[in-house]
Amino acid sequence: MEKKFDILYIDDEQANLYSFKALLRLRYNVHITDNTTEALNLLTMNPNIRIIFCDQKMPGEQGVEFFERIQVDFPRPVRILLTAYADPQIVLDSINRGHVFRFMGKPWNEGELLSCIEEANRYYLANTLLDQRNQELVKAYDELDKFSYSVSHDLKDPLAGMMSAIKLALEFNSVDQLHEILKLMSKSLVKLEDYIDSLRDYYLLRRGGLNLSKIDFQEVFDDLTDFYKVYANGSGVNLDTRVDQVYAFINDRSIIELIIHNLVSNAIKYQKETEKNKSIFLSVVTHPDHAVLEVMDNGIGIPKESQQIIFNLFQRASDQAHGMGFGLYNVKSAIQKLSGEILVDSELGMGATFKVIIPTK
Secondary structure (H helix, E strand, O other): OOOOOEEEEEOOOHHHHHHHHHHHOOOOEEEEEOOHHHHHHHHHHOOOEEEEEEEOOOOOOOHHHHHHHHOOOOOOOEEEEEEOOOOHHHHHHHHHHHOOOEEEEOOOOHHHHHHHHHHHHHHHHHHHHHHHHHHHHHHHHHHHHHHHHHHHHHHHHHHHHHHHHHHHHOOOOOHHHHHHHHHHHHHHHHHHHHHHHHHHHHHHOOOOOOOEEEOOHHHHHHHHHHHHHHHHHHOOEEEEEEEEOOOOOEEEHHHHHHHHHHHHHHHHHOOOOOOOOEEEEEEEEEOOOEEEEEEEEOOOOOOHHHOOOOOOOOOOOOOOOOOOOOHHHHHHHHHHHOOOEEEEEEOOOOOEEEEEEEEOO
């Protein structure tokens, strides 16, 4: 059963105000006032008001004029005009200026009043849902624009590098020279592979439901350690792990792995180049209803002012490592899909700790 919602009733006749509130107070949260100035204050203090009833013949300002005045600042509440006069001009003004949903005669009938409220509430809910969908659509289009630009730019860059290397190779006869060109081509291919992996993760997070299974974190961490062994050793990074899994944990393993891989990969990329003891510590602790993952490093850290944007699409806090700005965006999207949360603790030059809390299913 839906909880009581808010209604505002404006009328300069006190008897009507008390009668309206007495009739509806058990069904709805009723706000009443005898003037439009106080009505505006009530709307400001109660942003959840869904329906406004206003008498047309208000002193100082007619009902239609009040509805027209609040249209910009309070567009969502459904407006119902009370009038004892069937004046065609009032009807036209109400539609054109006040965007009135419905008229009601005075004195009002109880059955008609209740029916009007329920109809207006359905209209309010439908419009609210439409507004939310429109906001989501605007956000999706904005991401699509950025995504399209990134794809055209970041796919073209490594391919252009490959083409340049091939042209140079055709001019060389020395094996040593060709080896150098092959190294350049290899770097371009690695960059392209990383980008394709990011695209795969991006679309993985936009598939339908979750593929749930019981997750053995020791197995996940062992696989990850094997995967990064050569990469970490080649970068001079020591990767340590700890698993404290007392409770069973059920979730989507592929998405959990996506989160961990992106966080560990970033921790390796953003180590201090001059640091002799580069280190990353990956841990997990399971609880009865959730798991806590942590990735801690002693890298370059993240400036406080950048910590709010690092999860945005195509945003990076440092140019030390080349990337497309997908990694942490995908991490945030993955955690949201699992109904979890992520916390960042970092200072510039002092390393970073990412703490991820994910509920079990």
